[in-house]
Amino acid sequence: MEKHLTRIALFAALIAALGLLPKLTLTSGIPITAQSMGIMLAGTILGARNGALSVLLFLFLVALGLPLLAGGRGGLGVFFGPTLGYLIGFAIGAYVTGLVAERFTNRMSFVAALSGAVVGGIVVVTICGIIGMAVMMDVSLVTATGFALPFIPGDLIKAGITAAITAAFWKARPSLANAA
Template sequence: MTRAFSATGLALTAVFVGIIAALGLVPALAVPGVAVPITLQTLGVMLAGAVLGRWRGAAAVVVFLLLVALGLPLLAGGRGGLGVFFGPSAGFLVGFPVAAFVIGWLSERLDTARSLAKGIAVNVVGGIVVLYLFGIAGMALVLHLSLLQAATAALVFLPGDVIKAVLAALVARGAHQAVPGLLPEMPRADREPVGV
């Protein structure tokens, strides 16, 4: 983990904090009947994990969320401050670093730099399945919905998030081909068995 946070690792982490923040400049899309807007910042979360790996990807997201908590208007729509962590999007925000970590861990383990299909699958698992677990629970809690009602409301995000997962896999694969070694090396015993 210490190698992940070398000077280069810290610089890359900072770059991804900026990328996630920049994606917040794209206006959020409000969907009638759904309290959580559609934003591009989940793409930034997927990219952070897929490009940087588990530790740096999660760290970039945590730093971004700390800046939001301090009041910087970095979320889509210019939102920021502690209040956003008590609103309908709170579950998604809390799930951001977990999603980035899962995507990064799977990317390191499955060598997604060489396989677009694996890259897409990894982003779907971390950026949709894991993130939705947090987001749906948060919506249910804050909006006083049943889990089924919250899950049904979250279905509106699914088509866009699948597109984001594909885009993140494409960008990450290109980044890894252009700059080999972006993902930290997993110990040999933890890697996917040869032939899988």
């Protein structure tokens, strides 16, 4: 139990640290950040349940006001802006990423991690983000989809990096596979 809590907290910290990398904000008001890669890594390495819990811990800290989102944003206000859907999608995406990766016979493989990262970390997070933008910005789903499309190439790169890191991690530490 303590090992799980430590890993959950460690990945919440990793997601926060990835927000320190410089952000690029698009005209939609949605920043491009490395934090989505932390979401993918949480799912592929910790698994569905613990990956989602690490994201929920991160979001709880953001809600408390810690400036952990890209650009030093934090507080309840971020849950009332155009990024709402992405924030909700982070937790769901980490869960789905882990769930997909766990369905493979060898969940430690590059293919398993890449599949999970694409389905959970890109498809799920992007769908949630589009819905959130449409609602919070009072625009159509088509318009919100247009705002989300510029993120896809970078997300694909992050999914590939996630898969490579995950495969290398499991190769270096196979004993942790049973603990996840």
